[in-house]
Amino acid sequence: MGTGILRSDMSESSVVAEKSKGTESAFESWGRYPKYDARRIPLQWQGDYPAVMQGVHDSSLAVGMGRSYGDVCLLNGGNLLVTTGMNRLLAFDPETGVLTAEAGITLAQILDFSVPRGFFLPVTPGTKYVTLGGAIANDIHGKNHHVAGTFGSHVPAFELVRSDGTHILCSRSDNPEMYAATIGGMGLTGVMTWAQVKLRPIVSRKIDYEGIQFHGVDEFLDLTNASGHIEYTVSWVDCTSTGKNFARGIFMQGDHSQVPGELKPSSEPKLVFPIEAPGFALNKLSVSLFNTAFFHKQIHKRAVALQDYEPFFYPLDKVLDWNRLYGKSGLLQFQYVIPWDYAREGTIAILGEVAKSGLASFLAVLKAFGDVPSPGLMSFPKPGITLALDFPIKADRSFPLFERLADMTREFGGRLYPAKDAAMTAAQFQAFYPQWRQFAQYRDPKLTSSFWERVSGEAA
Numbered sequence: 473m474g475t476g477i478l479r480s481d482m483s484e485s486s487v488v489a490e491k492s493k494g495t496e497s498a499f500e501s502w503g504r505y506p507k508y509d510a511r512r513i514p515l516q517w518q519g520d521y522p523a524v525m526q527g528v529h530d531s532s533l534a535v536g537m538g539r540s541y542g543d544v545c546l547l548n549g550g551n552l553l554v555t556t557g558m559n560r561l562l563a564f565d566p567e568t569g570v571l572t573a574e575a576g577i578t579l580a581q582i583l584d585f586s587v588p589r590g591f592f593l594p595v596t597p598g599t600k601y602v603t604l605g606g607a608i609a610n611d612i613h614g615k616n617h618h619v620a621g622t623f624g625s626h627v628p629a630f631e632l633v634r635s636d637g638t639h640i641l642c643s644r645s646d647n648p649e650m651y652a653a654t655i656g657g658m659g660l661t662g663v664m665t666w667a668q669v670k671l672r673p674i675v676s677r678k679i680d681y682e683g684i685q686f687h688g689v690d691e692f693l694d695l696t697n698a699s700g701h702i703e704y705t706v707s708w709v710d711c712t713s714t715g716k717n718f719a720r721g722i723f724m725q726g727d728h729s730q731v732p733g734e735l736k737p738s739s740e741p742k743l744v745f746p747i748e749a750p751g752f753a754l755n756k757l758s759v760s761l762f763n764t765a766f767f768h769k770q771i772h773k774r775a776v777a778l779q780d781y782e783p784f785f786y787p788l789d790k791v792l793d794w795n796r797l798y799g800k801s802g803l804l805q806f807q808y809v810i811p812w813d814y815a816r817e818g819t820i821a822i823l824g825e826v827a828k829s830g831l832a833s834f835l836a837v838l839k840a841f842g843d844v845p846s847p848g849l850m851s852f853p854k855p856g857i858t859l860a861l862d863f864p865i866k867a868d869r870s871f872p873l874f875e876r877l878a879d880m881t882r883e884f885g886g887r888l889y890p891a892k893d894a895a896m897t898a899a900q901f902q903a904f905y906p907q908w909r910q911f912a913q914y915r916d917p918k919l920t921s922s923f924w925e926r927v928s929g930e931a932a
């Protein structure tokens with residue numbers, strides 16, 4: 473039962489198709505910085521790679537939806553192997569929940585198939601418009617990291633194709649070193665053609681939601697400690713306020729409702745961010761007004777609701793292309809994890825530095841990672857606190873601030889997330905990921921990225 477071919481005419485695919493017109497043009501990552509030209513080569517079938525590379529000598533990189541913020545999905549002057557046409561569902565076993573699909577399928581397409589059958593993703597990021605291959609290659613995490621670990625922990629197997637034509641079946645027992653290098657391996661070990669993911673059962677689309685206001689990092693930590701049994705937790709934090717409002721926020725938690733309910737597929741988003749916002753649209757005043765309004769949107773200290781999973785997991789997906797709000801110059805994301813020993817101290821210090829800078833935006837997310845080990849050699853999560861935030865790019869101010877924050881992260885024993893990065897230096901990366909040289913042994917010699925060239929000093 474349950475095996476089928478998915479429609480490929482969904483809106484996110486057409487967004488990519490639109491983006492993919494022509495062969496030589498900019499492929500934008502979500503932060504829209506940096507901007508590079510590359511040749512796009514669509515992969516439609518599992519057998520396309522490496523055959524499509526015949527006569528093409530440049531270095532290459534497989535890409536999905538370009539939902540990474542920086543240059544991990546960019547390759548200046550190289551070939552981008554766009555995988556979103558390779559999006560067929562291959563098999564589904566309702567006994568085990570294991571779904572097998574081509575790697576270019578999006579999580580949105582998986583949900584359209586699985587929710588009506590009573591299954592949900594084991595781990596999901598804050599957007600459903602990412603591909604299965606992209607989710608594995610960055611070993612993404614979600615609101616349930618403290619109980620479920622990363623996405624890669626739920627991937628029984630996948631196939632990796634190398635540039636020399638070798639097909640490698642990877643699992644914890646088949647080629648385990650290549651399995652570990654590819655999960656979180658940023659597309660550098662080969663092209664994933666298909667992969668499995670073990671879905672979890674649900675009986676309703678609804679989430680039992682609770683939002684709780686907090687003031688400061690200590691209250692955030694108290695709420696975190698009290699919520700270990702709840703599957704999903706995440707906090708929005710105001711990183712513009714100082715004084716008595718410093719690090720105020722809303723702790724959001726939820727579980728899948730156990731009351732059987734409707735399991736229909738989601739409707740497609742209708743709103744598209746209509747214009748290219750001028751650079752001044754996001755300034756200190758507009759952002760702090762937003763933060764104050766967001767904090768007071770929840771009138772009481774606690775609010776409960778039975779909420780659909782879409783606004784709970786994907787509040788920003790309602791508006792396609794919301795990244796245009798930052799204007800043409802784009803945005804920088806900054807996401808750290810600091811281990812528990814220094815998590816409190818480091819988070820207070822970094823939030824203080826961000827508030828002082830007046831540069832932070834309204835999208836700041838604070839969360840505790842749990843201790844489920846990540847399966848990837850280069851996976852980002854480790855136990856501690858993670859903070860993710862955006863800065864509009866302002867040439868003279870954003871980069872110095874970023875560098876300061878990255879250095880502070882390093883002093884507190886933390887590291888930054890490559891999927892969100894466009895600015896860490898090679899020295900910072902190599903200190904954050906001392907295992908990078910071991911990882912480099914698994915890299916396919918013909919695959920590279922602008923990120924890798926920047927942080928490893930290795931050209932293809």
Ligand SMILES: Cc1cc2nc3c(=O)[nH]c(=O)nc-3n(C[C@H](O)[C@H](O)[C@H](O)COP(=O)(O)OP(=O)(O)OC[C@H]3O[C@@H](n4cnc5c(N)ncnc54)[C@H](O)[C@@H]3O)c2cc1C
Pocket residue numbers: 502533534535536537538539540541544545555575576596597598599601602603604605606607609610611612613614657658659660662663664665788891892921
């Ligand atoms: C609004 C928003 C919210 C987000 N929230 C989260 C979050 O909560 N947690 C989190 O962890 N991340 C989050 N992200 C980041 C996002 O989940 C990751 O960057 C993800 O990897 C993007 O997938 P993609 O399909 O767009 O891949 P791309 O960005 O196109 O590529 C990502 C990487 O995957 C590699 N890759 C893609 N396909 C293949 C393939 N078939 N074979 C080999 N390598 C491949 C690429 O080479 C690249 O290194 C968020 C992003 C956005 C825009």
